[in-house]
Amino acid sequence: MLYAIFCYNQEDVTTAWSPEHDARIMTDLKKVEDRLSAAGRLGPVARLLPTTAATTLRKGDTPLVIDGPFAETREQLLGFYVVDCPDLDGALEVARDLAVANPGLGAYEIRPLQIFRPGGDVGSLG
Amino acid sequence: MSDAAWISSTLSSARPQAVGALLRYFRDLDRAEEAFQDACLRALRTWPDKGPPRDPVAWLIMVGRNAGIDQVRRNSRLTPLPDEAALSDLEDAEPDLAERLDGADYRDDILRLMFICCHPELPPTQQIALALRIVSGLTVSQIARAFLVSESAMEQRITRAKARIASAGTSFETPDPVQRSERLGAVAAMTYLIFNEGYSAGPGDGRAGLCDEALRLARLLLRLFQVEPEIMGLTALMLLQHSRAAARHSAEGEVILLDDQDRALWNRQMIAEGLALIDKALRHARPGPYQIQAAIAALHARAATPADTEWAQIDRLYANLERLQPSPVVTLNRAVATSRIQGPEAALEMILPLEPRLSSYFYFHGLMGSLLLQLNRPAEARVAFDKAISLAGSLADADHIRRQIDRLTAAPADA
Numbered sequence: 001m002l003y004a005i006f007c008y009n010q011e012d013v014t015t016a017w018s019p020e021h022d023a024r025i026m027t028d029l030k031k032v033e034d035r036l037s038a039a040g041r042l043g044p045v046a047r048l049l050p051t052t053a054a055t056t057l058r059k060g061d062t063p064l065v066i067d068g069p070f071a072e073t074r075e076q077l078l079g080f081y082v083v084d085c086p087d088l089d090g091a092l093e094v095a096r097d098l099a100v101a102n103p104g105l106g107a108y109e110i111r112p113l114q115i116f117r118p119g120g121d122v123g124s125l126g
Numbered sequence: 127m128s129d130a131a132w133i134s135s136t137l138s139s140a141r142p143q144a145v146g147a148l149l150r151y152f153r154d155l156d157r158a159e160e161a162f163q164d165a166c167l168r169a170l171r172t173w174p175d176k177g178p179p180r181d182p183v184a185w186l187i188m189v190g191r192n193a194g195i196d197q198v199r200r201n202s203r204l205t206p207l208p209d210e211a212a213l214s215d216l217e218d219a220e221p222d223l224a225e226r227l228d229g230a231d232y233r234d235d236i237l238r239l240m241f242i243c244c245h246p247e248l249p250p251t252q253q254i255a256l257a258l259r260i261v262s263g264l265t266v267s268q269i270a271r272a273f274l275v276s277e278s279a280m281e282q283r284i285t286r287a288k289a290r291i292a293s294a295g296t297s298f299e300t301p302d303p304v305q306r307s308e309r310l311g312a313v314a315a316m317t318y319l320i321f322n323e324g325y326s327a328g329p330g331d332g333r334a335g336l337c338d339e340a341l342r343l344a345r346l347l348l349r350l351f352q353v354e355p356e357i358m359g360l361t362a363l364m365l366l367q368h369s370r371a372a373a374r375h376s377a378e379g380e381v382i383l384l385d386d387q388d389r390a391l392w393n394r395q396m397i398a399e400g401l402a403l404i405d406k407a408l409r410h411a412r413p414g415p416y417q418i419q420a421a422i423a424a425l426h427a428r429a430a431t432p433a434d435t436e437w438a439q440i441d442r443l444y445a446n447l448e449r450l451q452p453s454p455v456v457t458l459n460r461a462v463a464t465s466r467i468q469g470p471e472a473a474l475e476m477i478l479p480l481e482p483r484l485s486s487y488f489y490f491h492g493l494m495g496s497l498l499l500q501l502n503r504p505a506e507a508r509v510a511f512d513k514a515i516s517l518a519g520s521l522a523d524a525d526h527i528r529r530q531i532d533r534l535t536a537a538p539a540d541a
Contacts, residue, residue: 010136010139011349012139012345012346012349013135013136013139015342015345016135016138016139016342017135018338049398049399049402050345050399051349052345052348052349052352052358052361052403053399053402053403053406055406055409065409067352067353067358067406068352068353087401087405088402088405088406088409089405089409112398112399112402113398114395114398114399115395
């Protein structure tokens with residue numbers, strides 16, 4: 001079974017970390033990643049930019065673009081894509097295509113990545 | 127993270143919100159600060175044993191408010207409040223508190239706290255000192271070190287500034303949209319002032335950390351006002367400028383100009399975040415000075431080499447900025463772009479009329495010297511560089527000009 005693990009923390013605290021502290025945490029996390037990777041168990045790893053860099057496309061007849069992260073608690077996180085786009089407009093275009101393919105309720109939150117390691121250790125599923 | 131480190135970073139990130147709420151409650155800055163201080167002391171005593179509360183900010187406000195009331199009652203010999211053990215468990219109080227803390231109150235609290243530091247009667251240096259003390263919670267001795275003055279002088283400066291804002295009075299009414307946007311504008315300007323204080327400092331200068339502090343304040347504003355393109359622009363601008371910090375000075379502390387910087391030293395993560403924010407801002411199609419400056423910084427950040435820089439676009443953006451916010455300094459900056467497209471002659475023509483207004487501005491004489499040098503007019507360049515040195519704000523700036531003069535004397539004028 002493949003598991004996704006989502007990382008939650010207080011952004012006002014983490015964005016105020018000193019560069020040294022941030023680097024130390026990243027190094028310690030990397031050690032855990034390396035252990036998993038050596039065992040052939042690690043898939044993609046990503047660190048997201050702060051929610052202040054997020055934009056949300058709310059699905060609907062005319063999809064609505066909203067500044068900020070997805071904040072609705074009635075809907076749950078069900079999946080994610082990582083897509084290479086030249087800029088925010090490019091990412092919104094992809095989100096609009098997804099909304100056409102899967103219309104109805106819900107939203108797509110667009111968050112630029114700060115760190116991304118694709119990780120080829122694990123095979124595909126589904 | 128250790129307990130102590132976690133507690134101290136939680137307390138410092140809770141500060142603006144907690145002091146802002148306590149200020150609304152007590153309507154007195156000193157009392158609000160004292161109450162917050164009391165709450166922090168209790169947090170340091172009780173959190174390590176009992177574990178952190180579910181909502182640290184709400185806890186600090188509640189405990190601070192009770193400590194403040196306690197103080198008032200003690201002064202008037204009334205009944206004391208419940209003891210600490212009861213207070214540190216907020217199970218009963220929390221729903222009620224959470225309701226009141228939810229919503230726009232917080233936003234206006236923090237904005238008010240920052241806004242009182244921007245009183246127009248206070249000179250910029252006092253605004254900065256006050257904001258660092260009240261909003262960021264830096265100690266007086268930290269601020270004094272940054273500004274190279276004695277602790278007692280800084281203490282006095284802050285006390286005077288506080289007295290002045292106290293006598294000016296603060297509005298505790300919920301601001302209307304116009305007032306809110308005026309406050310936001312003043313607070314944004316003050317935040318950029320703090321950034322520039324740090325940015326203009328040479329390496330190893332105590333003020334260098336002010337850039338990080340300003341960024342922290344900008345992120346706070348951005349979280350509170352998520353749909354304000356100018357706040358996105360301000361944060362992007364500071365991120366993009368700060369991304370070059372490691373490349374701006376040599377190991378010997380000499381200034382390295384943009385063209386000569388090692389772009390591998392630029393902080394890619396800050397650039398990524400800055401570019402993401404300016405992308406978001408521009409979608410609003412409501413341009414403002416911070417967004418335009420950020421867009422200019424973004425063009426530099428996107429250029430892999432100096433030769434890839436899109437000077438024509440930068441020139442156009444400066445032209446927009448000139449229209450939006452006419453200032454001789456903007457024209458001076460534009461002249462740099464103009465010199466890259468049309469040559470030094472055109473740029474010189476552009477800046478000569480600025481002389482009366484910029485005669486005591488370091489960068490004016492620096493640019494003048496460098497344009498004259500490019501036009502092979504070394505004697506006049508020398509005069510301009512000498513003037514620049516006499517106006518330099520830091521040793522690194524002065525050294526940079528001196529090296530240009532050295533180059534000038536190394537190559538004979540008629541060569």
